[in-house]
Amino acid sequence: MSFEKEEKGSGTRRKARESALQMLFAADVDSSDPEVLIADFWNELGAEAFDDKTRDFANNVVRGALKHVSVVDDRIRSRAEHWRIERMAIVDRNILRLAVYEFLFEDTPRTVVINEALEIARRFSTFEATQFINGILDAIKLDLEKADTEGEQKADSRTTSTS
Numbered sequence: 001m002s003f004e005k006e007e008k009g010s011g012t013r014r015k016a017r018e019s020a021l022q023m024l025f026a027a028d029v030d031s032s033d034p035e036v037l038i039a040d041f042w043n044e045l046g047a048e049a050f051d052d053k054t055r056d057f058a059n060n061v062v063r064g065a066l067k068h069v070s071v072v073d074d075r076i077r078s079r080a081e082h083w084r085i086e087r088m089a090i091v092d093r094n095i096l097r098l099a100v101y102e103f104l105f106e107d108t109p110r111t112v113v114i115n116e117a118l119e120i121a122r123r124f125s126t127f128e129a130t131q132f133i134n135g136i137l138d139a140i141k142l143d144l145e146k147a148d149t150e151g152e153q154k155a156d157s158r159t160t161s162t163s
Contacts, residue, residue, distance in 0.1 A: 015050060016057040017098060017116055021124065023062045024094040034066050065101040072100045079139040092129045095121050099137050103144060110141045 023041050027034065038059050042049075050058075065072060073085050076096050085093055099117040102108050114137045121130040 012051070012054045013057060014116060014119065016054045016061070017120055018123070019045075019050070019054070019058040020061040020065070020098055021091070021094055021120060023058070024065060024097060025090055027062070027066060028090050028094060034063055038062060061098060061101060061106070064105050065097050068101060068105065069097065072097050072104065075100050075104065075140055076136065078143070079136045089125065089129060091125045092121070092133060095125065095133055096136060099133075100140060103137075103140060110144065114138065114141060 019041070023037055026041065027037055030037075042055060076085060076093075080088070080096075088096075095117050098120075099113050102113045103110055106113075114134065117137055118130055118134055121133050125133075
């Protein structure tokens with residue numbers, strides 16, 4: 001995977017997510033220390049290839065996704081009917097991990113996360129994978145929105161009962 005065909009106008013966050021995907025892919029294949037993996041990735045690509053903001057976002061997402069991989073994978077498993085994570089294509093599995101990590105631990109709007117994941121899937125995976133990823137992410141998004149609504153309702157009922 002490379003950045004040779006980088007689209008004009010592609011945003012900093014997209015470039016960071018694509019870099020993060022490549023690092024997560026590498027971590028999936030060779031489970032080396034995340035800090036070594038990150039340093040090797042940027043050394044190989046060239047330190048001047050991206051600005052600090054792009055590298056920082058990519059690095060934070062990679063560190064977070066790897067730190068919380070069991071939580072992220074559990075969430076994916078909850079919606080990947082008839083699919084074991086280990087059997088998914090490595091690219092697809094890591095696009096899902098990247099997106100679900102952002103759902104759970106970043107403040108990026110969920111619709112944006114899905115759109116970005118699909119754009120990255122179109123670039124690095126197959127048409128069928130894009131549909132698969134969309135289905136899983138949309139189901140997880142709905143689960144999270146339902147949980148958010150239920151949490152708000154509980155908070156409202158506590159506020160009302162103490163008034």
